Amino acid sequence: MKINAKDVASGALLILIAATGLWLNQDHNLGSARRMGPGYMPMLVFYVQLALGMIVLAMAFFNGPDPLEKWTKADATMLPVSIIAGTLAWYFAPVFGSFFENTYNALGLGMLVGFLVVCYSMGWRLLGFICAAMCIFSLLLEKGGLMLALAATIGISALAEPEHRARPLGVLGLTIFLLAMCWWIFIKQLDIRVAVWPLQY
Amino acid sequence: MDIIGNLAHGFAVALSFQNLLFALIGALIGTAIGVLPGIGPVATISLLLPITFGQPATTAIIMLAGIYYGAQYGGSTTAILLNLPGEISSVVTTLEGYKMARNGRAGAALATSALASFFAGTVATIVVAGSGPLLTSVALSFGPADYFSLMLLGLIISAVLAQGSVIKSIGMVVLGVALGLVGTDVQTGQQRFTFGVPELSDGISFVALAMGMFGIAEIILNLERPEARSVLKTKVGSLWLTKEEWKRATPSVLRGTLVGTVLGILPGGGAALSSFGSYMMERKVSKNRHLFGTGAIEGVAGPEAANNAAAQTSFIPLLTLGIPANAVMALMVGALIIQGIQPGPRMVEAQPDLFWGLIASMWIGNVMLLVINLPMIGMWVKLLQVPYKFLYPAILVFCSIGAYSVNNNVFDVYSTVLFAVFGYMCNKLKLEPAPLLIGFVLGPMMEEHLRRAMLLSRGDVMVFLERPISASMLAIGALAMAAMLLPNLRKGKEAALTG
Amino acid sequence: MMSGLLPRRAWLAGGAAMAALPAVARAQAAWPAQPIRLVVPFAPGGTTDLVARLLTQGLTARLGQPVIIENRPGAGATVGSAQVAAAAPDGLTLLMSNVASQGVAPSLYRNLRYDAVRDFTHIALVVENPVVFVANPRFVPRSLTEVVRFAQEAPRGLDIASSGSGSTNHLLIVQFGQATGARVNHVPYRGAGPAMTDVIAEVVPMMSDSLPSAAGHLRSGSVRGVAMASAARHPAFPEIATFREQGIDAVSNSWFGISAPAGLPAPIVERLSREIGLVLADPAVRARFAEIGATVGALSPAGYADFVAAEVEKWRPVVLASGAQVD
Incomplete structure (x- = not known):
């Protein structure tokens, strides 16, 4: 197998943080493109991060193997x-x-x-x-x-x-x-x- | 007005015994606080302001400026020796400088840093003296849309800071931007992602983030690899640069000086970009780009020059417009106003002693820092020969006190611990912390400029393409992105085909 | 930002006494036996910091103990204020109270951790200064009437910058918009410095700024005064017409004073009030304040407390109208 375990974990981490961020961001007013509210930029940032996390995760299946250190x-x-x-x-x-x-x-x-x-x-x-x-x-x-x-x-x-x-x-x-x-x-x-x-x- | 005459007048002022003495005191204090993690120039200057009330304005400002440069020099020392960056500019220095130290070239790295800073400081001082007022128009030609595009460009190219996967390092940049969102929203005053913690209302502390992810995480990793430590102890090369190193560093210093001088003029965050802008440039144009990541001297020389050049030219908005470019400058404005002097365009005529004296003292301060720092290199390198088992408790203790003293609050120490765990985890996953820190610093500025640009354009996105400065930044960014991603994708595809 | 450095020897000296006596009694015995810490709830270098430093210079000499400034910025000056409200009323912790944290914050912040009037012993008003509308010299409209006409005729309305949301400078823009019906677009910045840069660079044509922060730029001619939000023409800038003269009833002052935690013993209040009065009576200090466009205030402790209470009520409707609200 060529799975890159480090990248799987990295991608999962990015996705997890982005999803949490998007969930928390529901409290913030998005506003409009003209007068952006406090939630506008976080929304952009977390969506980009989500996408990057998915790319990292997808590529992890091809660029390995790179296993994590063994846990006892x-x-x-x-x-x-x-x-x-x-x-x-x-x-x-x-x-x-x-x-x-x-x-x-x-x-x-x-x-x-x-x-x-x-x-x-x-x-x-x-x-x-x-x-x-x-x-x-x-x-x-x-x-x-x-x-x-x-x-x-x-x-x-x-x-x-x-x-x-x-x-x-x-x-x-x-x-x-x-x-x-x-x-x-x-x-x-x-x-x-x-x-x-x-x-x- | 002839510059030579004015500079001669400036030197006459700056070379008085009292002014020289206070320039030296300032440089010494600055170096000391720069070396100590977590303790920065803003706090020190704010503490020393009352002392300056009794002095003539020129002396006061010369001393404060000395602290400011001194802190920049001192910050590089801990970045190189201990992987402890005190501010964003020294984050870049850790990348190659700390690797050089691990290769037994700590002396050369420190010497390069001091010499590059000195050279850049000299050039930038001449620029400030010769064409400061002229360059103000450059500063004023940047609108919010241009700053946004500049920051975006900065974020895109910061992905090259990492050694590994480009996608992962862009992910870290974006994660850094996300961390930068924590705190009070500037435009509406609303708290974002603070979980009701008042200490977070001004955002996550940079010191806690940098100290945790770099310094503390590095201690744990070093303890895990006993073999890496013994290398550090046995390999101590010459303290000075070899002929080969001189040859490699010189062009980098020249390029770094240019980058730093230009970016330092921009008050909306240009100086923050200078050191890693130069690092990015070196990685693309230097002849030894394949050595980057293993302790390339070019990666110390360029950024250190850029950083110090920017520190000097960021005085231009202050001297010509009376507008401080950062918190240290704001304190200097305060010191001047208390003395009854209003900084601004009229200062050149109204206070020629002060204006030209300050410029002359910028250079004198750089000479002093060189004189202070070069002999100390031997001492610093000896520090690395202290067995690691005695060194690491000392680093830990200094970091703990430093983190606490940022706000006199234990909250910062606990956040440092959490970021240390996070930094350790990132290291295990081959996620690099440097791009994250760049995103963390540039992200909030980028959001501010984006929202302001959209507010002023009434929501018209075309503003980013209509303005020539902004459009060219975006074009460079797009090219850089393509250049980075294409080989990566091709590699991925090949791997997919063969695998 | 690190700020709270105090000479530690002084704290050591007080250590023994502290254990033996209740804080208040000890403070009364020989106040001030130790250095006094003046919390400035703004970053170093701003107007508040400047006023505090000018004041502490004189106060240190008069009290015989150093008065040390501790910058505790954050959350619209409410972080530092909350800290002082919770401190012991021993006369060793003072606050640079101001229009942001004592006047506007009670209406702006929904969950404020202190009561601007009852949680403090208000001691003295130090200075007041008006808010002023300034414009880039190349901005065509001169008077407020012309500005209003410009705002109504320009297809995009008029942009006016301020040092931040919820500041008195921002609120004056709101008042101006309401009084005239002009189409005003508020552009907030992170502090007055960056906003002023953009006015000089013609990114934004106008700005609402406090007089001390704009004074230098007005004198150097890099910006032009449009209207001053003071009751009468300001002595330092008599050429700038007031809002009232130009037909808009808006008076807006920033103010700074000295306050302590609630329950400060009367003798300390009297001493402080007297000494501050003497410092402010010094012609050199007055001249320095006048230069930056600030007027020295003269109020008794009771007068200052009433003043703060009146300010809280004064800003409530304005904040409400601005729509700004912070958790």
């Missing part, structure tokens, strides 16, 4: 599991205290849980740890201060690298160095307005 069984099961776990964490976040009543803090918790759960499978581990590291930064920054947020980010991101897991002392050294550098650049020099230490506000 764990990769395939952990993806939906992590999405469910993340959604549950997001939905029930307000239970864990008033901090999570804020929309973005709840969202952040959901994303963090989702990304950490998906790390259980090897295929998603790097993506999961790197994204989780940025999520924990946002969760900790405003209440916990820059230093704590950075330390947690570096700690989680280090999990993505096997060499770091073997030698935690190196991570500690790196953390201290980066904390000092960020303090000097962003606090001392640039004066960005964030809490530096926990419970500063």
